[in-house]
Amino acid sequence: MNTTLIQMSVLMLCGAGWRLFSLQGLSADQTRMALTSVVYYFFLPAMVLEVLWKADIGWQSLKYSALGCSTILLGIIFTWLLTKLFKFKNAQTGAVILAAAYPNVTYLGLPVLEQAFGPWARSVVIQIDLFAAAPLVFTVGIALARYYGANMEEKPKSLLGFFNAPPFWAALLAVVLNLNHIQAPIWLEGLLQKLSAAVAPLMIFSLGLALSWRAIHLRNLPYILPVVIIKLLLLPWAAMHIADLAHLRGQFKAAAVLDLAMPSMVLGVVLCDRYRLDSALYAAAVTITTGLSLLSLPFWFGVL
Template sequence: MNDTLIQMTLMMLCGAGWRLFSLRGLSADQTRLALTSVVYYVFLPAMILDVLWRADIGWQSIQFSALGCATIVAGLVLSWSIARLLKFKRPQTGAVILATAFPNVTYLGLPVLEQAYGSWSRSVVIQIDLFATAPLVFTLGIAVARHYGDAREDKTGSLLGFFNTPPFWAALLAVVLNLNQLVAPDWLMGLLQKMSAAVAPLMIFSLGLALSWRAIHWRNLPYILPVVGLRLALLPWMAWHIADAVQLQAPFKSAAVLDLAMPSMVLGVVFCDRYGLDSALYATAVTITTLLSLLSLPFWFGVL
């Protein structure tokens, strides 16, 4: 695990270095948008098709979904309770809830689990993302952002946007092909595997591009402490026991819980910008939880 995190850290530092120097006149935000768009629309759907076409889809998929959904809902309830208890203002409440409830299961979870457990863990990551995290992000996550945000626009859009995205359609196609036991030709499987190999390094580099020291402010510390405690400590512990409750067996239990122990997702900053939440607070949460995850992830890996 330590070797894996060293590799991930160096790749993130490459992205952070781009933010400092803006090579070829391209800013970090422009570069990140280009890279994440390519991953989202091309390489990630290819990986989803490659993995789910051959995955063992069945009862275990329901277990992954139950584990992911239960952990995320627990994060929503706990963070909302703390924000209400401490009387956070609405923009800060929305940012804290999003940063706490939704882990970075794909952008960081995928490369970490693949290095720690092997290529079979891709299926765990993708099923947790597609059957739990992504549907809740695009429904409950957007609902939270709308409720606590102060932006007037985009209040009437659909909460079901996830069901019209490239990853969803790739997953649907893969499940249909899988359940019908259709065998992919060697040339197609080879193509999908080569495209899949590009996902992890591009995601880690993009995560480095998203990290910003300028976003860290001492005024955000009272809001960040609950996020760190819940996101990196309490919620992984709860996921561990929920995995037992849904009878998820090793080694899938270890991989799934470690995936749900990831730091705050990067996508939430888009919701904060769009719906008028505290974007600086959210960016601080992403940066700090990502850096502290270099300590928390080896701990949970050892425990699991």
């Protein structure tokens, strides 16, 4: 695990270094937008198709979904109670809830789990993402951002419209092919494997591009402390017990819980920008939880 995190850290630092030295006139945000778009619309669907086509889809998938949804919803409730207790303003409340409840299951979870457990762990990550995290982001997450934010759109976009995206279509196709026991041609299987291999390094580099140390201010620290405690300590502990209730055992439990122990998701920055939440606070939460996860992830890996 330590070797894996060192490798991930070096690649993230390369991305963070781009923010300091904008090569060829491309800013970090421009580069990140280009990379994440290519991953989201091309490389990630190829990985989803490759992994879910061969995955063991059934009761185990429902367990991953139940574990992921329960842990994230529990994080939302815990964080909401804390924001009420300390009387946070709406812009900070929305940002803190998103940062504390939603883990970076794919962009960081995928490369970490693949290196720590092996290629089979990619199936765990993708199923937790597509069957739990992503649906909750595009429904409950957006609803929370709208409620606490100041959306200026005249007509809100349908929540279901967010599921009209390449990864979800690839997942649907993969599940149909999987359940009908259709074998992939050798040439197609090899192509999908090559495309899938590009996902992890591009995601880690993009995560480095998203880190912003300038967003860290003393005024944000009182808001970030609850995020760190809930995201990196409380929710992984809760996920272990929920996994037991869902009858997840052994390496499957370890991989699933570790995926939910990841730091705050990067996508929340987009929601904060769009709905006028405290984007600087959220960016600081992503940066700090990602940095501290280099300590928390080995701890939970050892526990699991």
